[in-house]
Amino acid sequence: MKPTRMTKILPLLLAALLLSVLIGCAPQIPVRDPEAVSRVWSVLRPLTSETDRVTARFSLQIETPQRNGRLVGQLWGYAASLVRLDLASGTGASVAMIRETPELWLAYIPSENKAYHHPSAQAGLKLFEIPVPFNAKQIGSLLTGDLAPVLGGEYSGVQGTRAGRISFSFAEGAVTRMVASEDLQTLELTGRGGWTLTCEKPYASPAFPDRQLYDRYTFSSPRDGKAVLRVKSLEPGGDWRSTDLDLALPQDVQWMRITTKPQYN
Numbered sequence: 001m002k003p004t005r006m007t008k009i010l011p012l013l014l015a016a017l018l019l020s021v022l023i024g025c026a027p028q029i030p031v032r033d034p035e036a037v038s039r040v041w042s043v044l045r046p047l048t049s050e051t052d053r054v055t056a057r058f059s060l061q062i063e064t065p066q067r068n069g070r071l072v073g074q075l076w077g078y079a080a081s082l083v084r085l086d087l088a089s090g091t092g093a094s095v096a097m098i099r100e101t102p103e104l105w106l107a108y109i110p111s112e113n114k115a116y117h118h119p120s121a122q123a124g125l126k127l128f129e130i131p132v133p134f135n136a137k138q139i140g141s142l143l144t145g146d147l148a149p150v151l152g153g154e155y156s157g158v159q160g161t162r163a164g165r166i167s168f169s170f171a172e173g174a175v176t177r178m179v180a181s182e183d184l185q186t187l188e189l190t191g192r193g194g195w196t197l198t199c200e201k202p203y204a205s206p207a208f209p210d211r212q213l214y215d216r217y218t219f220s221s222p223r224d225g226k227a228v229l230r231v232k233s234l235e236p237g238g239d240w241r242s243t244d245l246d247l248a249l250p251q252d253v254q255w256m257r258i259t260t261k262p263q264y265n
Contacts, residue, residue, distance in 0.1 A: 029160040055238025064225030131224035145211030
């Protein structure tokens with residue numbers, strides 16, 4: 001009897017089914033030290049206040065299909081509510097002045113004399129072709145060792161890895177997995193949009209007691225490229241007044257509305 005197309009394909013289908021079953025039945029690796037799970041989780045989600053202030057300066061090296069270059073950033077404000085973020089080129093020329101609240105993202109481009117606004121900060125950042133999946137509030141919290149605004153909620157599962165690290169999984173939010181060593185010397189996040197964040201060069205600061213800080217953050221996306229953020233200075237306060245959070249615009253500024261939807265999710 002001449003074999004039909006189905007009889008040729010059937011063994012392949014059975015092999016694929018068997019492989020999926022074996023993968024699904026693979027035993028999970030237990031966490032080496034169960035007490036480390038709660039310790040790591042509490043350190044990465046410290047208690048914060050609505051009045052907590054932050055001031056940070058950093059550099060941002062960007063490599064995308066559209067642009068390559070270096071930006072210098074200054075961030076200040078109340079990380080839980082109102083944040084200002086100024087970006088300049090490597091030569092010092094102002095690129096953008098950004099003001100962000102939970103309801104509105106506003107950016108002024110001096111070279112264009114245009115002001116862009118959108119309810120979503122991620123949509124605004126796409127305007128500058130910056131492959132960073134976080135808004136200014138999340139960046140400020142990340143730099144100060146508080147990952148709660150980034151992670152968004154409680155983890156749905158936890159297990160160990162072959163390297164002895166702890167892998168947290170998340171059923172909701174922008175982050176699907178966070179892998180941390182028990183001493184938090186290494187920290188990696190994976191997002192639903194395919195991006196990854198690697199936190200490197202850990203350090204401690206008496207200005208931020210009981211928090212794990214990092215000097216370098218590497219964002220990578222197969223679609224949007226790579227960005228490396230290096231912290232230059234960080235302090236829990238800063239020499240600024242509440243009025244310095246305002247964004248004074250020229251009277252002849254041209255208002256623009258961003259219609260692009262954010263792609264990070």
